[in-house]
Amino acid sequence: MQYDRYGLFIDGKWEKGSGSVLAVHDPATGEKLGEAPAATVEDVNRAIASAARAFTSWRHVPAWTRAELLHKAADVMIARTEEAAWVMTLETGKPLAQAKREWGLSYDQFRWQAEEARRIYGRIVESRAPGGRIEVHHEPVGVIAAFTAWNFPAFLIARKVAPALAAGCTAIVRPSREVPGISMLLIDCLREAGLPAGVVNLVTGSTETTYRPIMDSKIVRKISLTGSTAVGQQMIRDSAATMKRVSMELGGNAPVLVFDDADLEKTLDLCVPVKFANAGQVCVTADRFYVHERLHDDFARGFAARAAALKLGHGLDETSQMGPLINQRRVDAIEGIVADAKARGGNILTGGGRPKGQNTGFFFAPTVITGLPDDARAIAEENFGPIAAITPFTTDEEAFTRANATEMGLAAYAFTKDAKRMREASARLEAGMVGINSFALAAAEAPFGGIKASGMGREGGSEGIHDYLNVKLAQMAV
Structure with a gap:
């Protein structure tokens, strides 16, 4: 497996990390596939700092340039389909055909959100003040953190990272510890596509070392989770201290x-x-x-x-x-x-x-x-x-x-x-x-998400990118 080839991705570089390792197993056989590096608290804080530095420039990259990079990422993903399906099948156990379909749905997200980057529309409202004008703008939220589950390890990352990057945000990805390899491969596709250093970062590891630094950080302005309702409720409570925005795709029945x-x-x-x-x-x-x-x-x-x-x-x-x-x-x-x-x-x-x-x-x-x-x-x-x-x-x-x-x-x-x-x-x-x-x-073209205890926010569709944008009003007077 490629755990030794990749590792943690911080500030545009693959590194082995300074912590312990995570054993990864093939669920179809129980055999050990390899060991992935586990990030320390220091590693996570470096990833946050890297994303913060990158945000100062990425937010100003023209939407058409961001779109071109996301399209290039989709191209790279298409070229690496066979490799991705093999890794995903070994880590999750799903049949190869289902893994290929998931990878296809994943690069679809980058295609769709690349075009959404060009369609972040503001509006002008007539002011009641003589000669005045009200402008409504949309600006990127800032640094976001994506927490993803193991059942769709590529698709869930794509549904969060693609709209975030399209909106002008930078990202920290924290995948499930059961499936680190496919997340590494997806992030490497973004690297190969030419994404600037720090725009996306990957940290793998235990909850103890990866969760708390992200949730406590005032730099991280939004979190997106795909997981259980119980975990989502805890994250909502923990996000209140720093007033993070949240998107939650939780359980179903x-x-x-x-x-x-x-x-x-x-x-x-x-x-x-x-x-x-x-x-x-x-x-x-x-x-x-x-x-x-x-x-x-x-x-x-x-x-x-x-x-x-x-x-x-x-x-x-x-x-x-x-x-x-x-x-x-x-x-x-x-x-x-x-x-x-x-x-x-x-x-x-x-x-x-x-x-x-x-x-x-x-x-x-x-x-x-x-x-x-x-x-x-x-x-x-x-x-x-x-x-x-x-x-x-x-x-x-x-x-x-x-x-x-x-x-x-x-x-x-x-x-x-x-x-x-x-x-x-x-x-x-x-x-x-x-x-x-x-x-x-x-x-990719449809808004995905639930109500009640199944979550809040939407991923995909024209609605998906708006979860990564702040609304700003500007009142202009002559």
Whole structure:
């Protein structure tokens, strides 16, 4: 692996760091991939200082120049697709095809935000003072810090760093300790594209040494997190001391409503691959399926049959359709949810444990459960794993009420042929994103984010760059 080749990235240079190291493992085998440097508090403070120095000049770089650099970064990323997919598969366990798709979504972010850099519009408001004029300007927030999760290790960085750089901010990236290699590769693409020293910095390491210096720093003006709701709540509290702006993409527990007029086969063809992509470790994945009672039994049988037919294996095997969970903690968590389902009288149609004959890595069989009450953990909680809980409903009103009975509000989905019902589902489902007959939410041109306990702020779309901009009013009088 490339941990020795790269390391920490501070002030435009790769360095080994002065702290300890982080062991990184292949979740499909449990074998050690290598050791990545762990930043010390001093390393993190140097990264902050580097970003602060770079901001004084980067903020004044013309938008068209920033855009050209981001386009060049996308070009470099495209050229390094095979390398990136290989690294990502080894670190996360996801199948190679899914890794390539994620890398593609990542460079899409740089393409889109490059163009958004050229479209940071102000406005002029007529003043009530004679001869006066009010100008509204947008200026970069300053130094930002991006905290990212392991499940989409390239895409999550791109969704934060691309709009920040487009806006004229400088960045410190702190990736999950499970997946340092792919973050190193992405940052090296920015270096190769010619990004000035200090504009982006990378620190890997423990929470103890990387978190507190960033949160305590008055230089860091904004933080963006993709992670759990509990971590997000703590970061919001910690950010209050220095009045940092925050963007939070937190947990989900997405419902899927399958109405009685849905095309059963087409719905299953979409739902099953999406549910088990990345072994279910996706914040917007469908967790709980509310299926009209007329379709419920056929839907459950079809879902279980398709799930049981999925081929599990190492992601580098191009025939594998689902890889492992990221670590033993996730296996333990999923086993706990299944145990609760059994205790609540659930019917496990397929899966429910480790695959037979799979003695290495952190694999868990695709699992389909029916017959659960709504307060069972498989329905009431985000399982973040390969569990699909299927339950019937009778009326549309019941379906909407049960779907919305959660503190989470990231994504929700509905399948129907009726245009009126499509509109009603879009309006009534309480989530930041709603898919109607589609799961395609994570696109560069679309604003991604949730409501309620699922977070605040948006990433992507024309809205994404505004989370990295301050609004300034200038009153002009003659």
